[in-house]
Amino acid sequence: MIYLVRHGEAAAGWGDHPDPGLSELGQKQAAAAANALMALGATSAISSPMLRCRETALPFEQRMGLVATVVPEISEIDTPEGIDERATWLRTLMAGDWHGGSHSFVDWRRAMLDFVSGLPDQTVVFSHFVAINALVGMIEADPRVVVFRPGHCSVTQLTRANGPLSVAEYGSESATRVL
Known part of the structure; x- marks a missing residue:
């Protein structure tokens, strides 16, 4: 099992601060x-470099006596150049x-899936709403940007039943507003 965890509630809106805790x-x-992940048997962790993910990983790191590996492959989606109003x-x-618009993010989505597919079982991936949706969308061949609405700190479980990753269980959902 690989566990995708959306970061906890941020201290600032996505459009208000580039990297809130x-x-x-x-x-x-x-x-x-962290308690839920330990009960599931998670043993290692990686994290987006964004502060809200690093801070979400911290309780798990402390309880497990480890430090999550910080990798850019699972970070938040980049805002294309020339965009002034990020939230809009x-x-x-x-x-x-993913097929609409002027930027399809094919390379970002593929690199993320390739990276996560190479992780050992029982790894926790502390990431973001759009990144988690991009991963499950690629896995399930769903072209929608939002496949589901993972709540803060929800845990989505991926498995390798017959080789490639599949979604074993979606994490809890909640309404998410982009501010």
Whole structure:
């Protein structure tokens, strides 16, 4: 099993701060996620370099006595150059599919799936809403940008039943607003 964990609630909106840490609620969510991951048998971790993911990984790292490997392959989707209003751009992207628009992000999605596919079982991946959706969309050949709405610190489980990754269980969902 590979566990995809969306970061906890951020202290600032996506359009307001380029790299916010966690809110007080987000820190509590991260602690609860660490307990759940330990109960699932997770033994190693990787994290997006974004602060909200690093802070979400921290309780798991402390309980397990390890440090998550920080990798850019599972980071947040990059805003294309020339976009001034990030939140508006992201809302528009999330309403569509990967085949629309002027930038398809094919390379980003493929590199992320290739990277996660090479991880050993029982690895936790601390990542982001769009990145997790891109992964499960690639796995399930679903072209929508938003396949499901993972809540903060939700745990989506991937398995390798017959070789390639498949989604064993989606994490808990909640409404997500892009601010």
